[in-house]
Amino acid sequence: MKALYEQRITCPHCGHHVYVSLDASEGDQDFYEDCAACCNAIHFNMHIDQSRNKLELHIDSDDEQIF
Numbered sequence: 001m002k003a004l005y006e007q008r009i010t011c012p013h014c015g016h017h018v019y020v021s022l023d024a025s026e027g028d029q030d031f032y033e034d035c036a037a038c039c040n041a042i043h044f045n046m047h048i049d050q051s052r053n054k055l056e057l058h059i060d061s062d063d064e065q066i067f
Contacts, residue, residue, distance in 0.1 A: 005055060012061040014038040024048055024055055032062070 003025040009018055016037035023029075029046045043062035048055055 007057060009042075009057075009059055011035040011038060011040070011042060012059060013040040013042070018042075020044070022046060022055065022057065 003023060005022040005024060007020055007022055009020060010016070011018055013035060014037050016035060018036055020033060024046075028048060029044070031044050031046075032041045033044065034040065035042055041062065043060050045058040046055065047058075
């Protein structure tokens with residue numbers, strides 16, 4: 001599996017297409033990046049499935065409130 005990926009995603013806030021660089025050499029990751037168009041935070045959850053040699057990326061707006 002290669003270490004660096006360039007992925008096009010859609011911002012969950014504004015719908016703008018954003019390109020992000022993903023570094024798979026660090027293993028599973030959970031991080032935030034700001035959208036270049038609307039500046040809202042995008043939540044990224046990246047999982048590396050070694051058995052299938054796949055990278056799974058889940059994105060969301062992470063704006064749910066827990067009471």
